Amino acid sequence: MKRRTFLMMAGGVAGGLVVAGCSSDNGTPATGGTGGGAPAGGSKVLSLYTSSPKDQYEPAVAAFKKSGYEVEVVSAGTGELIKRIQAEGANPLADVQWGGLGQSVAPALASFAEFVPADDASFLPDYQSKAGGDKRLVPFSIMLNSIMVNTKQTGGATVDGWASLLDPALKGKIAFADPAKSSSSLSQIVNMLHAMGNGNPEDGWAYVEKFAKQLDNKMQGSSSNVFNMVSTGEYAVGITNETNAVKYAAVQPEIKTVYPQEGTMVLADYVMLIKNGKNTDNGKAFINFLTGKDYQSKMEEYGLRTVRADVTQKNFPALDTLKVVAENKAWMDANGSKVKDRFMDLFTK
Template structure:
């Protein structure tokens, strides 16, 4: 306001009292906007394992000076939270969750494409403008070698063995996106490409769960590693981590077929720290971060320019029996799939 006090009397007269007040109001608004732009905070909702998020978050904080608060919960729970918060979101970014989980909520996301989009693997580019792909996530079976003994587990069919009844760790697919992707994988693999024909298998598997359904994906891999369950249906990264740490676990890529899906990162619509959210997405998808993701955090990178170390425990995709689902079908029928799974589970 000091400059305004130095204005000539003639200019003041020309503007009039209302003009001065309008100028003051405009300047105050600009200051507020500038303050928002210069925010040093960011709130991230994430279903990722805490130990996975921490190294990337720390690097981002050190590089930018932005303080990140991470709210951890299952993908389904976090998306419902975003929906309920509506036009007054408490989070800025949703980091994690499969496309099948994220795509029905695009009305709650801001459009944004990262600065690294041109380096993303061609099949996984952000074509709709909302969901930036972050990493590639195969659905796998986790096995506790001490508990299964000589039992042969090569795929989904082996999980129907009555010796495993009540010893299979599986999360509620309504709360865990990785668990929902497991259901999709089972429907397509065991239905030989026709998901409707896969329900016969899913029904039998649910019977072998013995009324045990866990609250989140982390409970699955921790339960198997800790010896509470013999096998678990989960995603690749935590199993590889436990293997590399010397835990008595092994990873099985189902012989009937494995679906590899990208997970995503999005900006929540109305984010209070919008510019910081953009910086965060650019950071976790840049080449340095993606190299960390691939070779230290054991998740497959989304950038075509980043290579995975040979000795990190992840089987090359060329050595896995890969199958695909119809993403449009999975999205369109998500609620029906969850309802059918719930009906089968509650009737067992």
């Protein structure tokens, strides 16, 4: 077996859990992420698990605290947090899990409670509860997969889609996160399978095997590492969601956002109410805040697509201008849980 190299994000988020104890407005420190314990004389405490990047979750937490809440944050990759939620079982230490795509949060579905947010009727039609989705998964934003390119580092290779990533000039220059830790990375593999399989994901594995070899035995320990390392020029290309690529492209002329010409998938990023949480009402209030019009109207500042129909955004290309591939639900139901392990087999082969 070939030796694998996992590059961990500076600061340790990928290697473990980062606890951010956010003070309440009166200066009382939070309990350090252990969850559940409201301060003396207070009941407006929220324990939050999040895999959202720091520059996204910190403004949201700060705004929510203005309503008098004390918030304690545990930040880590989706995979790590899902394992923690599963391990905690019927005695959860958090009230809300913020961040995660469907396939990555599926192992912990039994740990989430159904909740329809107050403004559900204002969501885009496909994301309203009446659309038939699992009510344990509340859509917070819409995500598209993209390719982030540092044009100074490509060695002359043209990057315009999934197939172009197989250019020999790019071997070892592609940043990609460990799908065991990153929900976005897992979604990107699923996207490749659908796009390169021409509607039959099983046929896409031939491409994915070649892509895995292009990584040259290197994989990032977190999704944050991907866009950071492309931005600094350590890698020429990164597979990431459009949020990150668009933000960097806006301030760095050498950064380009590419939507794969073979097709990208449109996915919901979810926020979940944890069943039997110690502060359930506060968890519901936080989800209503995240999906409310006031906060959703500001999401473009953080590079996020809104899930609401009544919020206008300017900096993202309209979906009807991109080639979008749909999920083969029958195939995913039968094979989705195997994608991560099958990819790792190819990566280590």
